[in-house]
Amino acid sequence: MQMEKDRGISVSASAMSFDFSGFRFNLVDTPGHSDFSEDTYRTLTAVDAAVMVIDGAKGVESQTQKLFEVCRLRDLPILTFCNKMDRESRDTFEIIDEIQEMLAIDVTPASWPIGVGRDFIGCYDMLRDRLELMDRADRNKVAESIAIEGLDDPKLAEHVPAHLLEKLLEEVEMARELLPALDPQSVLEGHMTPIWFGSAINSFGVKELMDGIGKYGPEPQPQSAEPRQVSPEEKKVAGFVFKVQANMDPKHRDRVAFVRMASGHFKRGMKLTHVRTKKPMAVSNPVLFLASDRELAEEAWAGDIIGIPNHGQLRIGDTLTEGEVLKVTGIPSFAPELLQTVRAGDPMKAKHLEKALMQFAEEGAAKVFKPSIGSGFIVGVVGQLQFEVLASRIELEYGLPVRFEASQFTSARWVSGGKAAVDKFINANKQHIAHDHDGDIVYLTRLQWDIDRVERDYPDLKLTATKEMMV
Incomplete structure (x- = not known):
């Protein structure tokens, strides 16, 4: 990324594969800066x-x-x-x-x-x-x-x-x-x-x-999943998406899903089942990375990391198998610690801004919340530097100057519980309710007191600061 070159820091995890003295190495470089820790947490689920x-x-x-x-x-x-x-x-x-x-x-x-x-x-x-x-x-x-x-x-x-x-x-x-x-x-x-x-x-x-x-170092390890663990020695192919990166090549509006192979011998052109949508997916042009270069991956084994270009079908936490319904567990999504509203410099481009924000939300670069009352979006991140990265990427990749402004809310919690209890809670707290890009209900808070009040008045509801990225 241009911003990484300008600042001399990693702002996004990147992968590379190469052979060295009889071993196959799959290296994933993660940002060291604490503002990007969520990307790093997710990447650590894919390494041994x-x-x-x-x-x-x-x-x-x-x-x-x-x-x-x-x-x-x-x-x-x-x-x-x-x-x-x-x-x-x-x-x-x-x-x-x-x-x-x-x-x-x-x-x-x-x-x-x-x-x-x-x-x-x-x-x-x-x-x-x-x-x-x-x-x-x-x-x-x-x-x-x-x-x-x-x-x-x-x-x-x-x-x-x-x-x-x-x-x-x-x-x-x-x-x-x-x-x-x-x-x-x-x-x-x-x-x-x-x-x-x-x-x-x-x-x-x-x-x-x-x-x-x-x-x-260890060889590829078993991968925890529901309903059973996936062992690297298994013959059937299974893999999971731990990262999605949009616009890696600025000349093409491409999205690449980084897939960690958990088992089996994958060959280019294979038809795999996309477990979340239950649809078959032909993987015809998977790539291997070496820094900014890519080459077609003719085959891959357990432990390899391949990139699958797609148009938004694959999300973080998705599992690809040869038909078995497996869901990889342990890929977290954290509640943001900083919330700001975002506006496009040109009000006529609100639709473009929505598209850009949804893309970054699916990539895991930020949380995007749509409040129930009012227009616009609230963007949540873990560290201040992420706002600068987002603004620079939206401008570079979509040609949209944007500005972030202070929000009245300070944090967000995901809401879960029985349908009747959740509906009652939403009707009573409409000004605090928003939905994330997956459509899940989120409670936006101003103070710790808001969270304590909900826990006291609605014992049947659960407010959580993390969400498992599993569909």
Whole structure:
């Protein structure tokens, strides 16, 4: 996205698939900024392990902690990469200590940095007993890798300056005494994380991390669904949509549904059943992603992520199977924390604005509520930055300048209960009632007191802050 290039941050999750040293990798990059945490939560339902990237100078940041909690709820194995070691960064023990303290997880070093900032020359690979040296002159040059026999090998002195070597020997000895040894089973259970050090801008340390993911990361895991779990070894194809992205290519009004394959061997042209509508769907042009490039996917297996271009039939949480009625569970939709009304700069373009908002609502980029009384829409998001992203995307993709204005409401809750109770509640609270893009009833609140009052006066109703994205 243009905005991502301008600001230098991810505002939307993106996927890429590639082969590396005998393994098939499906990487999903998620926004690190806490304002886009909902997109990240949903993406985490589609992955089997997470790579936590930490800045060598900043250490564990607040959004890292939030995302880590989500990984922990799902017992995801976590592998850690400490980046920007070629800049001034903190003491290695301090970084490891902070991860252990703040995230309550055992950390075991897979590599150890030699020098720091300007003195950083590479890493000692503690798992394979090798010296990895970085070439500062050429970013695209692969690091020189030298096999050594233990830390008393005289070869070390040939490549590492004396003052750095002395520090390395002392630190590695301390690390081996104080920190736990790598236990592959504990990594798979999510209790331990191996940490690699490097500098991504210099392409250093990334290859070792990739080797580590191949060796210690899990294979595709069973997927929780109703009425039964889906196992990756099953012969029948099943997959679910965890993200929808509109207008990925600005030249075409396309929408791509990102589908995580849960089982079976998918082939291009297959007819799959769209469980929500019970209609067959021929998947004739599925794509695989590599950054901004796409290629046709002739086949896919469990664990792969493919993109299915469509005209709005597929939504987040939809399941595709070979006929069996399965519904994937655990894809959440959160109540927004900020609500604003939206108006088009040109009042004649209200219809265009509605179309744009519905598209973003189906994509999960924002919640869009239509109040029962009055015209216009109320847009709800998790973080302030999302309003800026929405305004910029509506202008870029639809040519519609819009403005967001303060709303009298501060939060929203989904309403559920018996039909008679819900009807009685709606008639008594019309000015607070709205519908989301799925047509579900939403209660818009001004204060916490509104929620307490409803819970007191209408015990048969349930107000919820999350909604399962399952139809």
